[in-house]
Amino acid sequence: MVRFAERSSHHVFLEPESHESDWVYCNGIATSLPRDVQDAVVRGMPGCSRAHILMYGYAVEYDMVRPHQIHATTMTRLVDGLFLAGQINGTSGYEEAGGQGWLAGLNAARFATDVEPITLGRDLAYIGVMLDDLVTRTPVEPYRMFTSRAEYRLLLRADNTADRLTPLAREWGTISDERWTRYRVREARIEHLNTALDAARIDGKPLRDVVRRPEFTAADLARILNEQADRALTTVLADRQYEGYIARQRAEIKRQAAMETRRIPGDIDFHAISGLRKEAAEALTRFRPDTLGQAGRLAGVNPADMTLLVVILDRRRRESA
Ligand SMILES: Cc1cc2nc3c(=O)[nH]c(=O)nc-3n(C[C@H](O)[C@H](O)[C@H](O)COP(=O)(O)OP(=O)(O)OC[C@H]3O[C@@H](n4cnc5c(N)ncnc54)[C@H](O)[C@@H]3O)c2cc1C
Structure with a gap:
């Protein structure tokens, strides 16, 4: 026993694979132990004493570059113009591979046309957090991009992805004119909602103070402003409700900015x-x-x-x- 040796039990979820067969996926036993051991493990579980294993667990082995062998742009240090993405950089997962693949592709294109490569800051995107981790930390197991790895989670929200990245994507030439136009519409709407929110009062109190209450919802805001509870409105409310914390994170980022990029x-x-x-x-x-x-x-x-x-x-x- 290496992991969780102190525990006396372990959950395994028995997930039926299909209506047409009696195959069951045992979710929770990641293993590559010998077959007789896997048989004993499965048959030792309540209700599984007569189970047959149709596909045994197996290990996947692959080579990887070490963190000191690539730049945060995904370019290898040894071979200029060679960009690596995905498992070869020590990660596991579809999104991890996809995120790096996007960056590697973009930087390879930039390299080929003599344009400075780009990197993303930890305060700007999860891809930035991932690449920074990959070049500064020696992994002890395949790297997964957990949200908990980001110190600026209040800035890296799913609802504000477009606001963080669309202007940059426009600069890099990776989005269509149509998408840019849609973003400009959103930008204008956010500005409109913020102006309306700042001007509104409720029971004599400024609305901007009232929205800070945790129980205040997007539906409340929409009703008061007589607006649709759309995505832009959700972002405006989140920005207001987390305002204090967000300001603190921004101050911290500013404090470290000079150091960060030097x-x-x-x-x-x-x-x-x-x-x-x-x-x-x-x-x-x-x-x-x-x-x-x-x-x-x-x-x-x-x-x-x-x-x-x-x-x-x-x-x-x-x-x-
Ligand atoms: C059984 C299993 C289940 C998984 N489940 C999940 C899951 O539920 N969720 C999740 O997020 N991730 C999951 N993963 C992990 C995920 O699939 C991988 O981390 C991800 O696909 C890696 O992408 P990649 O592009 O780095 O590598 P790969 O997808 O392995 O791509 C590498 C490609 O390079 C090709 N190649 C290799 N050598 C050469 C060569 N010499 N010349 C040309 N081509 C070559 C290979 O054929 C392959 O197509 C799972 C992995 C396995 C094995």
Whole structure:
């Protein structure tokens, strides 16, 4: 027993596969143990003592690149112009592969036409969180993009995806004119709703204060403003209800922004920096982070190492000026 050794029971969901057969999928037994062990496990479950296994569990093995071998653009460090996406980068999942595939395709096209590659910030998109994790953390198991991995979850909401990414997608040339037009309509509607909300009062109180109550719903807002409870209205309400927390997250992002994107020259010899701890120099040499933001998230690099790194970068900048 390796995982959950302390537990005395484990749930397995028996899911009928079809109306036409008596096949049952045992959801919850991920295993590649030998067949006789799998037989014993299945037959040991209540109600399954006479079950036959039609397809045994098996392991899928594949090679992967390590985090220090790719950039957050998905381009390999070793071969310029070679972009990798999906399981080969250590992830598991359709969405994970799809997200990286989109970025890899876009950056490959940009590379081929001599345009700067793009990366997405952790505060902008889950794809950004995923790529940043992939280049700064050595995975101990296949990486899955859980929402809990994002520190700015209040900004990365499903309802505001279009607002976060459509203007950028327009710039990158990855959306149609039709989609852009639809976005501009949404943008105008959000502005209209915000103006109406700010102007409205209810029982003498400003509506913008009233909407902050957690029990206040989109239907309430629609009724009061005499508007449709559409997606734009949901976003406007969410932005108002989380306003305080969102402001705090934005302030934090702003505080870190300069550090986040400041580039680390590729030729720095970290071992030659006096005062830098050996563990930090090793992590930095191994991962070769492109930015200070990435460097700060490496295991083995602490805030004191970061302070020293900033001093060294400042000195280099002064010397080359
Ligand atoms: C049984 C099973 C169930 C799963 N269930 C889920 C699930 O429910 N939800 C989920 O999100 N994920 C699930 N996954 C994981 C998900 O399928 C993978 O993580 C995802 O498909 C990986 O996509 P990819 O593009 O990186 O790789 P792949 O989809 O494996 O694509 C790699 C492609 O490269 C081709 N290829 C390999 N070598 C060469 C070569 N030399 N030349 C040319 N082509 C080559 C292969 O034929 C393949 O088409 C499951 C995986 C398995 C095995």
